[in-house]
Amino acid sequence: MLKVFCHASDSKDSDQPDWEYAIRNGMPMIQRVLLEKGINDLSSSWYAAPAPEQAPLKQDCRPLTLGIGTLGRLETLQFEDDWVAAEPLGADDVEITVRAAGLSSQDLMVAMGQLSRSGLGVDCAGIIRRVGRNVKTLEPGTPVMTWKLGTFGNIARAPATMVQHVPDGMDLTTAASLPLIYSTALYSLSTVARLRPGETILIHGAAGGVGQAAIMLAQSIGATVFVTVSSEAKKNLLTATYGIPESHVFNSRDDSSFVQGAMRLTDGHGVDVVLNSLAGEALRTSWGAIARFGRFVELGQRDIAGNTGLDMAPFLRNVSFHSVNMLDLLDWDVATASRVFADAVDLLRRQIVKPIAPIQVMPFSQVEEAFRLLQTGAHIGKLVLEVQDDDLVSVVPAAAAPVRFRSDATYLIAGGGGGLGRAIALWMVGNGARNILLLSRSGTKKPAARDLVSRLTAQGARVDAWPCDVSNEEQVAGIIERCRLESWPRVRGVIQGAMDLQDALYQNMTYEQFTGALLPKVNGTWNLHKHLPEDMDFYVLLSSVIGIAGSPCQGNYSAGNTYQDAVAHYRRSKGMAACSIDVGMMLGVGYIAEQGTEGRVHDNAKAWSFLGIHEHEFIGILEATIRGESTPGSVVPPQVITGLGTGGMLMQMGEKYPWWFKEMKFSHIKRVGAHQQSNQGSGKDEISVSTQLGRCQSLDEASDIVTGALVKKLAKSMVVSAEDIEPSKPVSSYGVDSLLAVELRNWIYADIKAEVSVFDLLSSVPIMSLAGKIAGTSEMVPKFSDE
Ligand SMILES: NC(=O)c1ccc[n+]([C@@H]2O[C@H](COP(=O)([O-])OP(=O)(O)OC[C@H]3O[C@@H](n4cnc5c(N)ncnc54)[C@H](OP(=O)(O)O)[C@@H]3O)[C@@H](O)[C@H]2O)c1
Incomplete structure (x- = not known):
């Protein structure tokens, strides 16, 4: 060893020798810090979404679901991995290979950001792939149809009660057009409005799917039907197909005409039932056309979500106002939703009602065009999207599956009352963990630990903070015994984040200081290794980058951290789960952040030139280490160093x-x-602007970065020097026209991930104020709790 060291120190090739060596099997080993591609790719993906690629939607092994990159931008409709479909199939559920799915105006509202909902597509038809173990009435290979949220994809799951056989002779695209519209129409007219023979009903937007289904149902009940439509072609369809007299067809865009018409045709009484899908003033006018004892059924959700007002006077005449939200019904009363669906399919089977027409079928590769067609309002009937064999769609490149913690396992967090431990506990409970034990010497004595326990308990988890000095083997063994006595589920994962900093120059460091910082890391780590089950799912050590870079006053802490790194390598070599994360300088959470940005601790950390790490970045890396892979197929090594720049x-x-x-x-x-x-x-x-924004530490800093970027971009576009652009002046003062403003808006969206209107860009707001507004809404800028 000495020979190697002397040779290296004397070498003319290097002005700095290697200072640290290990001898393994007689071989001197040196250290090199290398790039970890998987983790680096993972972290890049947090800031710049990977561009979608063309891939088949028809894939058996990769469940895909349609999402939208940016609400309101239909060109960003893209498929992504459907992690829900990767979970075990519920005992009462059925899994369907989707062949066709119906598109509704509510999907458009969701894509445009006008309606908040977590999935696109509500009904579909396809072939059963698998059934849960309690399902006896359905079997794989059967053509079926269903309605539930999120059917735009290649695989759909639904409770067996919500799955119906496709009626004989019906093709799958027709079947996909029916479940939601007939369930909605039947529930609205029969269950909610209790429409009776001889009554009158006004059906708005009647050429659409629900409208046509409602016409057929109302006619089968024996009601008199009035309808509104928005075009001559739609009027012709309804008169020709359903025999509705022309006098009963009104223009949906002219409020006064349909109200006057309905009043005239009912001798001034008004209509008994209104099935409404019109928004705003048209809704309020229709409400005025309701007869005594009438029932108004609201299907649109725009006014309800917008909490707009409703005239109270009609209630004097015993009228009622109902809202029908089928997805809410499915969520809260699946038995009624299932019964209504079964009844609707029964009516179709018995041909009391028939499929609506026309059905326009488009492949999923034209999903954007289909949404745009719906947006024009010109199409008639129902649009259906079909999964075709050779169809290529935009798919976001595969990402590793998010971690779901087991609800039947206990997870230990040593040092769990500290800043990082608390953040980890919150994240774990948010991702399925139900039993968490926080270990620290102070247990619940510190308010932060007590608050965390109450908060997580309120979320339904069993959480406790037990006093335990992890460097004391007896206490660690005692914790395991206490878990057994108090019937905590088996421990399946541990995070070791116990830390006690006792900084001093090495020559001034007392023995107590040396061991004070060392033991929680060395003995604590070993005690947990020794006393916890060998086959845990994860064993994560929160080590520090200080162990790699070194620190003059933290020899004790550095030694403890390198010991943790070594234990991770040791456990991995024995085939056990382990990863040591050499955490860099944490921003916003943890010990350094809690000391404030003014203090010695922060200044010291800054002086190291470490790159600050935000909480979401830390959690992303922790998630990768727990999952075992960073990007699909990239195994996380036993030691991951963070916060070092190249x-x-x-x-x-x-x-x-x-x-x-x-x-x-x-x-x-x-x-x-x-x-x-x-x-x-x-x-x-x-x-890059995005990298700078991702790392900034205050909104002011972010605004300055955006101001600089805007000035530079403007200078380039106007072919002037950046010095000639004055941030206190508005963009418009440099002769920017609307075309250039559109280009600027698109650039701001693409590079800064913020939405700004052309109107704002052309307003008289100074560049720096505009930049502040952009920084405040940019997705690239971290959220600062005090701003
Ligand atoms: N925050 C950062 O920027 C940063 C940077 C690099 C590495 N890390 C690593 O991340 C981990 C957590 O850091 P943090 O910022 O959350 O620190 P923290 O806020 O100081 O929390 C440390 C926790 O460890 C507990 N602890 C100390 N000695 C213990 C012992 N012997 N047995 C059981 N618990 C003990 C402390 O509680 P009691 O005093 O009540 O025991 C405290 O709850 C540490 O391992 C640290 O090395 C953090």
């Missing part, structure tokens, strides 16, 4: 190389990107 990154940020960069173990990452940067010239302007 040479290129530090140059880009205009940071000097830190002193610890001189060590040979950093020689690789020091070179990464450095050559490129020195060719391009360094300086803060060169770093």
